[in-house]
Amino acid sequence: MTELLFQTDSYIKEFEAEIIAVEEDAVILDKTAFSYRGGGLQSDTGVLTTSQSQNYNVKEVIFSKGKVLHLLLPPPSSSLLGEKVKCKIDWENRYSQMKMHTALHSISSLLYKKYNSVVTGGNITPEKSRVDFEIDHLRQDRVQEIEEEMKRIIEEGYDVSISFMEREEALKDPDLIRTKVNLIPESVKIIRIVEIKDVDKQADGGVHVANTKEIGVFKPLKSENRGKNNKRLYFTIE
């Protein structure tokens, strides 16, 4: 089992770890601050450096069958087993995704509070992101309302906190019902909660900024009609 450092601290940029398994073109570490692909986020990239100063690029990190696989280039040889490595995350990409992700949670909350609209999907990249939601129309006036409300949430600076809750407790929490804790696999007994104070509370596994102020400037890009009651909004952060 790999200890997931990024789940308690999203600001770790460099760390040391030990390679506990080598599998084809990937290694497994005893602990990692690289966040893996999932929950609408791309994986981190970065570099691993061995004690002999050999560098391996971390191309992608995925979670598969209970394992966190760091895909390396060049591919690792089995002699790396037991090696202590220095790890460095491509911070620019990561920080951008953290801002986008906290922005996405903020939007999902404001859509729900303002329009009773439920988010049905989303995708985050360091450059731009999108959110899909159920709503009757998304004309320019409404996009403007969303932009203004996001501006307020960012300027007022709400703290983002991470906590962990027993599954049974999370299932009973009325604030979490919207995020469907019941759909999380039953084997997961401890649920990670991300709360943007006074804004949003969700069961969530991804990386976030510590305060909405860090998001910066929220910019809606184009919107798309995805059906009668389903709209898509692209946005970016500047």
Ligand SMILES: [Zn+2]
């Ligand atoms: Zn999320």
